[in-house]
Amino acid sequence: MAEVVPPSKRACERCGRMDVWDESQGKWVVAEADGREQTGTPHCLHEWDINGSYNPLRDDA
Secondary structure (H helix, E strand, O other): OOEEOOOEEEEEOOOOEEEEEOOOOOOEEEEEEEEOOOOOOOOOOOOEEEOOOOEEEEOOO
């Protein structure tokens, strides 16, 4: 049976904002790199890099 596996990180293709999934909070949070939050542009309509090339199914056959 196939299992749906959601993404654990995402990045905006327009402004560079990077988010990671926080399982304990149950939501996306801004990622940190080199001690700085990767917030991108506050007013950007984010275009996340999760597209048709991402395969959400894991086949444990």
